[in-house]
Amino acid sequence: MADGDFNDKTTSFVIWLQRSGTSVSEKITIADLRQHTAGRGVVAVDNIDEDEELFSIPRSAILTAENSSLDVEVTKQVEDPWLSLILAMICEYQLGQASKWHQYLDILPHEFDTLMYWSEHELKFLNGSAVVNKIGKETANTTFTDTLIPIVRQHAATFKADDLSDVELLSVFHRMGSIIMAYAFDLESTTQPPQGEDDGWEEDSDAGSVLPKGMVPLADMLNADADRNNAKLFYEDDKVVMKTIKTVKKGEELFNDYGPLPRADVLRRYGYVTENYAKYDVVEIPLELVKEVVVEQSVLSKPELESRLEYLEEQGVADDGYDVAREANEDGQIPEELIVLVETLTLPQDGFAKLKKKEKLPEPELSKNSAQLLEQVLMKRQRQYNPPSKQVGSLSITEFDMGGADEDPVGVARARRRHEMASQVIMGEIGVLGEAVASMRKLLEGHDTKRKAENGETSSAQGGKRQRTK
Numbered sequence: 001m002a003d004g005d006f007n008d009k010t011t012s013f014v015i016w017l018q019r020s021g022t023s024v025s026e027k028i029t030i031a032d033l034r035q036h037t038a039g040r041g042v043v044a045v046d047n048i049d050e051d052e053e054l055f056s057i058p059r060s061a062i063l064t065a066e067n068s069s070l071d072v073e074v075t076k077q078v079e080d081p082w083l084s085l086i087l088a089m090i091c092e093y094q095l096g097q098a099s100k101w102h103q104y105l106d107i108l109p110h111e112f113d114t115l116m117y118w119s120e121h122e123l124k125f126l127n128g129s130a131v132v133n134k135i136g137k138e139t140a141n142t143t144f145t146d147t148l149i150p151i152v153r154q155h156a157a158t159f160k161a162d163d164l165s166d167v168e169l170l171s172v173f174h175r176m177g178s179i180i181m182a183y184a185f186d187l188e189s190t191t192q193p194p195q196g197e198d199d200g201w202e203e204d205s206d207a208g209s210v211l212p213k214g215m216v217p218l219a220d221m222l223n224a225d226a227d228r229n230n231a232k233l234f235y236e237d238d239k240v241v242m243k244t245i246k247t248v249k250k251g252e253e254l255f256n257d258y259g260p261l262p263r264a265d266v267l268r269r270y271g272y273v274t275e276n277y278a279k280y281d282v283v284e285i286p287l288e289l290v291k292e293v294v295v296e297q298s299v300l301s302k303p304e305l306e307s308r309l310e311y312l313e314e315q316g317v318a319d320d321g322y323d324v325a326r327e328a329n330e331d332g333q334i335p336e337e338l339i340v341l342v343e344t345l346t347l348p349q350d351g352f353a354k355l356k357k358k359e360k361l362p363e364p365e366l367s368k369n370s371a372q373l374l375e376q377v378l379m380k381r382q383r384q385y386n387p388p389s390k391q392v393g394s395l396s397i398t399e400f401d402m403g404g405a406d407e408d409p410v411g412v413a414r415a416r417r418r419h420e421m422a423s424q425v426i427m428g429e430i431g432v433l434g435e436a437v438a439s440m441r442k443l444l445e446g447h448d449t450k451r452k453a454e455n456g457e458t459s460s461a462q463g464g465k466r467q468r469t470k
C-alpha cells in the first residue's frame, strides 16, 4: 500500500476513534512499522509511568455480534462466539461506508502470513512440525459451508451478498476468521483479579472459551512480545482500558502479549515469528510414534502393548500426543503423562500386573529403561525433520525452490519471508529435541554411575533410584 493511503487510513481511524468516544493519552501514537514487517503499532511519544492509562474505549465502540447491525434472528442461530463475530464483521463490511465501524474496518488487513494462507509448497517448509496438522482449513471450510453460507443466503437483506458466489463467500469467511484469530479479544465482563492465565488475548477457537468475542479498535493495534510486554487491557462495566504494566520510555513500542505460545503457534495464528517466543517452543511426540518404537525395539508384543494402553485409557491418562518442551521450561521438559506412559510400557510383566491389580499408575519418574525408550522415541522424532543441512542450510534464499512463485516479485518476497519464518520454527523444534535427547543421556549416565557405585548391581526398571526429569 502506498504511504499516502496507509497514512490517510490511519488518520481517518484516529478521527473515528475520537468520534466514537475513545479517549487516548497524548503520550502515544499509531506508528507505521512496515519497515519492520509489523504493520501498524502503538509507540510512546513521551515517558509513561507504570499503571498509566493509555486509552479507554466505550464498550459500545467494540465490534461484537451484539453491537453490530446483525439481525437478532441471525445471532440466535449461531451460538459459537467465533462464528457469530465472523457474521457480524461480514454484515458490517457489506454496509461499506454506512457501517459504524467503516474507518476501523478499513485498517484491518487483507493479506496474511498465517498458515491458513500458505500454499502446499510453502507448508512443506514446515515438514516435521506438528503445527501443519493444526491449521484446520478443511474443518473451517466444512463449518463455513454447512453453517454460515446457509445463514447468509437465508438473510440476504442483512448480508447483501447475493453477488458473491459460495467460493467468494468462503474466502471472505476465511479473511474474517483470520482477522479474528489475530486481532479479537475474549470480552470479559470485568477484569478478574489475576488467577492463572489472563492475557486478554482470545484463546484458540477449539479451547472451549464461552466468552463473547469482540474486535476492540486501537487495543488491537498493539503488537505483541513475550519479553517486552508492557501493556494490558482491563475490562470495566462500560469500557475497556489499556494500561501500562511497567514504565515505558519515550520512543518505545507498547506491547501486548499472547501468553506462552510456541513459535509454531505464533506463526499459525499471527503470521510472524520472533525469537522472544523461542522459550515456549515444543515438539509433539505422537502416541503412534511411541508405539512404533516399542514394537521395533521389542519392548512389548503388540497385544501386550495394546493391553497396557487400554489400562492407561481406563485410568484416564492416555493421550494422542505429548508436548516436549525446552529444558528450561518452568513447567517441566517432559510432560508427566509421557513419563507415566513410557514407565508403564517398560515395566516387566509382573510389575505391570501388580500395578493393574492395585489400579495404580507408576510414579512420573524416569527409570533407566523408560529413559532409554524415550531416548529412542526422541531420536526417531528427530529423523522426521529434514536434516538441517538439507532443509535449513538450503534456506539460503538463493537456493531454495520457489514452488512456481519465481515469476511474481510479490510472490517471491512472500515465499522467502515464509521460508525464513518456517526455518526459525523448524530450527527451534530441532533444538527442543536436541535438548530432550541430551537430558535423557544425562539421566542414563546418572543411572550408570549409580549402578557402578552400587558395585555391579544389575539395573532394571526397578533398579537404582529413579530420577525425575525437570
Ligand SMILES: C[S@@+](CC[C@H](N)C(=O)[O-])C[C@H]1O[C@@H](n2cnc3c(N)ncnc32)[C@H](O)[C@@H]1O
Residues within 6 Å of the ligand: 036, 037, 038, 039, 040, 041, 107, 108, 109, 182, 183, 220, 221, 222, 223, 224, 225, 269, 270, 271, 272, 274
Ligand atoms: C493485533 S494485530 C497488531 C496490529 C498490526 N500490526 C496491524 O498493523 O494491524 C496482530 C498482528 O500484528 C502483527 N504483529 C504482532 N506483533 C508483532 C511483532 N512483534 N512483530 C511483527 N509483527 C507483529 C502480526 O501480523 C499479527 O497478526
